[in-house]
Amino acid sequence: MIGGIDLGGTKIEARLFDEGLETLAVQRVPTPRGSFEAFMAALTGQIDWLIARAGDPALPVGLSVAGVIDPETGETFTSNTASSGHSIGAALRAHYGRAFPVANDCMAFTLSEAHGGAAEGAASAVGLILGTGVGAGHVLDGALPPRHSGLAVEIGHVGMPARALEETGLPLLPCGCGKLGCMENYVSGTGLARIAQHLTGREMTALEIAADPEMEPVLQAWARLTAELLYTLQLTLAPEVIVLGGGVSQMPRVAERLSAALAPLSLGPFLKPTRIVTARHGDSSGARGMAVLAQAGAPRTTDRETT
Ligand SMILES: [Zn+2]
Structure with missing residues (x-):
């Protein structure tokens, strides 16, 4: 199984996929508007849910972010989440002790459509x-x-x-x-x-x-x-x-x-x-595209900080 997360301005959507990229389960929570700590608590809650559903602590999970991700520092710049100016990838690596690919949502959309779309x-x-x-x-x-x-x-x-x-x-x-x-x-x-x-x-x-x-x-x-x-x-x-x-x-x-x-x-x-x-894949594209990237074990082309 593979996980994908779509970090939007209003919701954080987590999707669990099988190896053929069919959705097995979806959970959405509101995106916290306050501190980065509150944002990370919501995000890690979603990742923990994916890991528990899959029964796999090493579940590959990729994250799609609506915004700019600095390729050198991993900092994200978005107008609508508490994560702006922070490196989500570095924070997740510190929390879980492993890397999570992070990429822009339009890139994730295109990856999704290029794989089975x-x-x-x-x-x-x-x-x-x-x-x-x-x-x-x-x-x-x-x-x-x-x-x-x-x-x-x-x-x-x-x-x-x-x-x-x-x-x-x-x-x-x-x-x-x-x-x-x-x-x-x-x-x-x-x-x-x-x-x-x-x-x-x-x-x-x-x-x-x-x-x-x-x-x-x-x-x-x-x-x-x-x-x-x-x-x-x-x-x-x-x-x-x-x-x-x-x-x-x-x-x-x-x-x-x-x-x-x-x-x-x-x-x-x-x-x-x-x-x-x-x-072909509509609303699931952000999470699905990042599942493609996580499944490939690809280096974080847009978040070098977390490699
Ligand atoms: Zn313009």
Whole structure:
């Protein structure tokens, strides 16, 4: 058996998997908002639960974290947990006397989809999470490539090309990172709502927009802008497949819509097409991806502190 933990801003989810990565048991607890000690007590409680369920004190367990993990120190930087500024990996090693792999949640999502998911067998896969924000991960031959920084694939903070803003008539929108015109502000669920607000004056959620035939021009503008993000990934990382996850990926026929919007941007016959597909493992992806890493016994490519 293998354990995986998804450390989110509101809950800590522990999942026990069999060797084939089928979920055997799940337990969720709220993420403490107070001290790091309270946070660690909740986290070790979840790990202890996994170990007890498996009956294996040496159970491999990996942790997915929404945030940046410093590759030198293992420190995590997140906006929403009491763990920010601490090394979770080092604290767990001190507590249990052994190492636990820790990686970014977008990387974990991509690993999960590359192992028994929608990117199974792809030599190069990108996982793109379109939720409240945007994040991405990259997997080569089923493994996480070394990353010099603790960042995942931060495609959401690449600037939207001027040509796409001109075509859609949208302004440079301010981003939470302090810059103007980052792609996240147009292609995330929040971004889709902002496009609708700008083009129609209506306040709607992404799923309301997707269900309303009158909002088709809004969805077309969103697809045009999201195609630029996919094109940037295609030009830089050259993935065989891009797997879509997150709430926005649950809109009907989203992969088909984005494939159609991406096609006209192609550089020509020498740019091999990238398949756009939706994720197979959904909500379990953070824990499942880290179970893949823990099962492989892989070195902590994003948390060297704990090796
Ligand atoms: Zn930004």
